[in-house]
Amino acid sequence: MIESFVQSVNQVSRYIIPLLLVGIPFYGLIFKKVKVYETFVVGAKDGFTIAIRIIPYLVAILVAIGMFRASGALDLLLSFLSPVLTFIGFPPENLPLALMRPLSGSGSLGLLTDLINQHGPDSLIAKIGATMFGSTETTFYVLAVYFGSVGIRKTRHALVAGLFADAVGVFSAVYICRFFFG
Amino acid sequence: MLNYIWFGMMFIGVVVGIFTGNIDAVTAAAIDMAKVAVNLAIGLIGIMALWLGIMKIAEESGLIRLIAKGLRPITIRLFPDVPEDHPAIGSIVLNMSANILGLGNAATPLGLKAMEELQEINPDKDTATNAMCTFLAINTSSVQLILPATVVALMGATSSQIFITTLFATGMSTIAAITAVKFLEKRKQFIIHSGGNA
Numbered sequence: 001m002i003e004s005f006v007q008s009v010n011q012v013s014r015y016i017i018p019l020l021l022v023g024i025p026f027y028g029l030i031f032k033k034v035k036v037y038e039t040f041v042v043g044a045k046d047g048f049t050i051a052i053r054i055i056p057y058l059v060a061i062l063v064a065i066g067m068f069r070a071s072g073a074l075d076l077l078l079s080f081l082s083p084v085l086t087f088i089g090f091p092p093e094n095l096p097l098a099l100m101r102p103l104s105g106s107g108s109l110g111l112l113t114d115l116i117n118q119h120g121p122d123s124l125i126a127k128i129g130a131t132m133f134g135s136t137e138t139t140f141y142v143l144a145v146y147f148g149s150v151g152i153r154k155t156r157h158a159l160v161a162g163l164f165a166d167a168v169g170v171f172s173a174v175y176i177c178r179f180f181f182g
Numbered sequence: 183m184l185n186y187i188w189f190g191m192m193f194i195g196v197v198v199g200i201f202t203g204n205i206d207a208v209t210a211a212a213i214d215m216a217k218v219a220v221n222l223a224i225g226l227i228g229i230m231a232l233w234l235g236i237m238k239i240a241e242e243s244g245l246i247r248l249i250a251k252g253l254r255p256i257t258i259r260l261f262p263d264v265p266e267d268h269p270a271i272g273s274i275v276l277n278m279s280a281n282i283l284g285l286g287n288a289a290t291p292l293g294l295k296a297m298e299e300l301q302e303i304n305p306d307k308d309t310a311t312n313a314m315c316t317f318l319a320i321n322t323s324s325v326q327l328i329l330p331a332t333v334v335a336l337m338g339a340t341s342s343q344i345f346i347t348t349l350f351a352t353g354m355s356t357i358a359a360i361t362a363v364k365f366l367e368k369r370k371q372f373i374i375h376s377g378g379n380a
Contacts, residue, residue, distance in 0.1 A: 005345075016283055024236050028243035036239050043238025047231030050294050051223050058219035064188050066215030067195030070207040076198060102322075109332055121340040130333050130344045135351035137324040143184075146318055147310065149294045150301040154309040155184050156374075157366035158318045164362045165323035169355030176347045 050149050057148025061140050065103045074099055090174050093125050097132055098170040102139040102163060109133070124181050131173040136166045226290070233291035237273070246272030260320075260360070261313045263303075270299035274317055281321065284328030293321060309374065316363045323359035324352055 028034035068074075074096060082092040097115065100108040115129040139162040147155055199208035240246050250257070250271035257264075257271050264270055273296035280289035296317060304311050310318075329348060334341045366372050 017285060017288065020288070021236060024240045024243075024245065027245060028239045032243040034239060034242045039239050039242050040235035042235075043241075044231035044235035046234045046295075046298075047229075047291070048227055050234075050298075051227040051230055054226075055220055055223045058223055059216050060188065062215040062219040062222075063212050064191040064195070066211035066218075067199070067208045068191040069195075070204060070211035071195040071197075071199035072202045072204050073194050073198040076202075112333070113336060116336050121337045126337070127340065127344060127347065130329075130337050130341075131347040131351050134326065134329050134333055134344065134348035135324060135355055137322040139322040142322050143318060145290070146293060146297050146321070147314075150297045152301070152308060152310050152314070156310045156315055157363060157369070157372040158310055158315040159184055159187070161315065161319040161359055161362035161366055162322035165319060165355045165359035168358035169323065169351050172351040172354040173347065176350045180347055181343070 053151070054145050054148040057144045058141075061144035065140060069100075069104065069107060089178065090171075091125050091128060093119070094128050094132065094174065097129050098136075101132065101136045101170070102166050105138045105141065108138070124177060127181055128174055128177040131177055132170050135169040135173055137162075139163060139166055229287055230291045230294070233288055234295060237276075237292065237295055240276075241269060241272070246276070249275050260316055263311065264300070264313050265303070268299065268303065270296055270303070270313075273299055278320065278325060281325050282327050284326050284330060286330075293317075306374070311374075312363075312367045315367060316360070319359040319363045320356060323355040325356050326352060 025036040025040070028039070029036045077099065078092070078095055081095060085092050085095060093115065097108055097111045100111055112129050112133050116126045119125045121127075121130075139159070143155060143158060143162065147153075147158070195208050195211075196205070199205040237246075246269055247267055250267065250269070253275050254266065254271070257275065258266075261271065261274070273292055277289055277292040277296050280286075280292055297314065300311060300314050300317065301307065304314070327349070329341055329345060333344065337344055
């Protein structure tokens with residue numbers, strides 16, 4: 001039953017973007033007599049300025065993340081933490097992914113690919129990894145892009161809250177998978 | 183906060199790099215990532231232009247306002263500082279819908295539009311408002327109903343098993359995000375002192 005639901009949800013999602021692209025101008029043009037072409041161009045202009053505006057923020061964040069990753073500091077942290085993790089039932093194999101996820105989308109996807117290849121998609125470790133990947137976000141990237149686009153430099157509690165949510169997502173992934181598949 | 187984390191990542195990177203002999207890789211990563219950042223931003227231009235254009239039509243035709251009104255009972259609790267019929271609410275709702283449906287490409291432009299509109303009612307232009315922090319926390323907690331296409335591709339037939347667990351974990355992280363922002367926004371170290379906080 002779940003399978004067919006997942007299938008149909010994925011089917012529906014294929015049509016959403018094309019339907020939005022045609023449905024919104026349709027509504028505007030036919031019902032509201034909006035000059036859709038001119039209006040589109042006015043809105044589209046902002047795409048350029050916003051993309052350019054986020055560059056300094058992206059450079060700042062991505063350079064710091066890149067330096068941290070390349071140094072091997074993550075492996076060092078892993079060796080410190082793995083005894084504690086084993087104790088609380090958190091597979092140490094999943095830790096690099098959990099730590100990488102808020103930092104880098106491509107980096108964490110690489111780690112997930114590696115986990116699935118090494119342990120097979122039917123293993124608990126792969127299932128935990130995939131669940132983690134789907135339930136957390138690249139928090140640093142999102143914050144840099146979103147705040148950067150409007151020039152906000154004092155981000156207050158956004159980062160703490162985002163990282164807390166990631167941590168909850170990661171631990172939920174571990175324990176729900178252990179409950180279902182463990 | 184971000185100041186320390188940003189500096190900390192580079193500092194740890196250099197110190198650990200020296201000890202592990204990876205210092206060349208650290209240097210290369212710094213230069214490389216600067217390039218990656220620009221490429222990422224440039225790559226966004228086209229898709230941003232497309233969605234912001236469509237959004238402008240949605241706005242002019244009153245669609246955004248309609249959506250915002252419909253979901254007001256939920257959004258008023260999450261964003262009590264944003265005026266009732268402000269276009270930001272419409273963009274926020276559309277961004278979240280795009281996220282829920284796994285439309286990452288559409289979600290970012292819609293989200294940036296929402297940020298721009300939230301910035302309009304921000305009295306202190308370089309400081310984040312409560313509404314912005316709430317919006318971003320929900321965003322980074324990754325509300326989604328559809329598994330990322332990459333995960334489906336990697337997990338194959340097992341993906342449908344992951345569906346329920348992901349839904350549960352992502353639900354937990356979203357609840358955590360909302361709880362955390364609502365709690366933190368009133369704390370001494372995060373509260374905004376001057377003027378109103380829209």
